[in-house]
Amino acid sequence: MLLAISKKEILERQEKFYGILQEKQIDCAVLFSVTDIFYLTGFHFHPTERPVGFFIDPNKQTHLFVPALEHEHAEEFAHVNFVHSYPEYPGLRHPMEYFKDELNQAGFEGKTVGYDSIGYGSSMGYRGPAVSEFLSAKDFVSIKWIVEEMRVVKSPAEVELIKESCRWGNLAHRLLQKYSKPGFSEIEITSKASSEATMAMIETLGPDYKPHGSTAYALFRGQVGEMSAFPHAVTQNLLLKKGDTLVTGAAADVWGYHSELERTMFVQEANSEQEKYFKIMYEAQEIAFKSIRPGVPCSTVEQEVQKYFKEAGVENLVHHHTGHSIGLLGHEAPFFDLGDETIMQPGMVFTVEPGIYIRGLGGFRHSDTVLVTEDGMEMLTYYPRDFASMICY
Incomplete structure (x- = not known):
């Protein structure tokens, strides 16, 4: 490649x-x-x-x-x-x-x-x-x-670079989950996971690899425990505790191209409230996936997700739109938002990340990178998404 x-x-x-x-x-x-x-x-x-x-x-x-x-x-x-x-x-x-x-x-x-x-x-x-x-x-x-x-519609070569980014983000996130244990600080965990994933990437890809941005990384951005209820928190150097809700992010830039992988995880255990909101978020993302297809306005995805959130009684816990385009920038237009009538076309690459946030409990957001295809969408990120897989042991 x-x-x-x-x-x-x-x-x-x-x-x-x-x-x-x-x-x-x-x-x-x-x-x-x-x-x-x-x-x-x-x-x-x-x-x-x-x-x-x-x-x-x-x-x-x-x-x-x-x-x-x-x-x-x-x-x-x-x-x-x-x-x-x-x-x-x-x-x-x-x-x-x-x-x-x-x-x-x-x-x-x-x-x-x-x-x-x-x-x-x-x-x-x-x-x-x-x-x-x-x-x-x-x-x-x-x-x-x-x-x-x-830049909105990606070429096959651009899609391949984004897929390569997804592969190394997947490894970085796997290591992040492996090291997410009580008593360790978020900086310690993210540094170790990011460093190991980067070393594996450069040894595998060799001298032809140019990041033009960040190498492989996985992080929490301060979204640890109660702080995870802030969608864009910043690193706090918090110590992980048993039962904490974690919201993560992982990727790797490949020749300037980005992907986005985010997960909601729990340190060793999760209570019934955490599981309840996790499942609502999970279902919202499933609804978004089913709404993505060419010829349809981007706003349709947001409409379907918001409809579900309203039925679930959590619309007051939603603080951002469902997703955005991604490529040479981490956030690009168009957006899965009520105000964006851009028609989806094959070759567009989006993040899908509906989230809900409860003060005192945490945030609940998965993000996956997807490609619009001729007849629907292709998932480019492939990290597990189910509740059982998100417990950090």
Whole structure:
């Protein structure tokens, strides 16, 4: 298996992107999104105060604009026609002055320019002008969602990378459950499980494996005992106790692609209340699975799950929608939500994670990664889901 997206597929993405620009009568485009640049070029970088941009000119030539420290890196890995670079930022001349030069030389002046963001945005101290402040264009048109929409339906190669992520998330979670015992801290357990799964993964996959994100991991995110009632708790370094409800998460990034595996588990034993809410959550997820099929709006899945929760009398315990798309980002559009009328298509990949949360008792949420197929869905994660399998002995 190729543990990356091929150059051929990346160039096909660029061709499709340019075709969409032409349909919209946009001559050229500038992108600053890290994820979208990676999707279109195969170049993975860490955004800092130093601007990085991708642009495609009126002659369909592709360019990367990077700081000098990324120049050789980009030439090695980016599938583009040209790499341009500039000295350090802050410097005597602002990077956007250099960017202006490159855009003008590439024929952007007087053209209709598409952009995902009108300027580089960074939370790491960068300050600079918008492209519209220094480029004399005919017009500026937002194309913010174009590449994200291209990413919604996954190619067979992307699905295989997500499946590989699921395999190693499965191992990490198996180890997490194995080490979840009373008296051990969540940090101790998650560190051990994550480290062992990562070592097994890199030894098995070899040097071709590139995470472009996190290696194999399994964690609780602070959702231990009563804290599990907070859907997005943070690590508390809590000690596990007998009878605790645990809400977990496990995955591994493979060439930037994510999956999601989450389970509700119990330390050594569970009482009748825990079993009751577990079974309600479990049935809600089953209903969601049965609702996923091509040609149906994403909102249908949420409608069916909410209908069940209402019948079960727990709608007041529900704090989030049923799921979201997943791929190069852990959370992507579209969503299993009442407000999302996106029609499901074969090749879309979603998480399915209806949850209920009871203060003083805990949270109850499984999450599985699924693929929309021609006639329904395929489960990509495969960790046990039943109540008996979720007791940690």
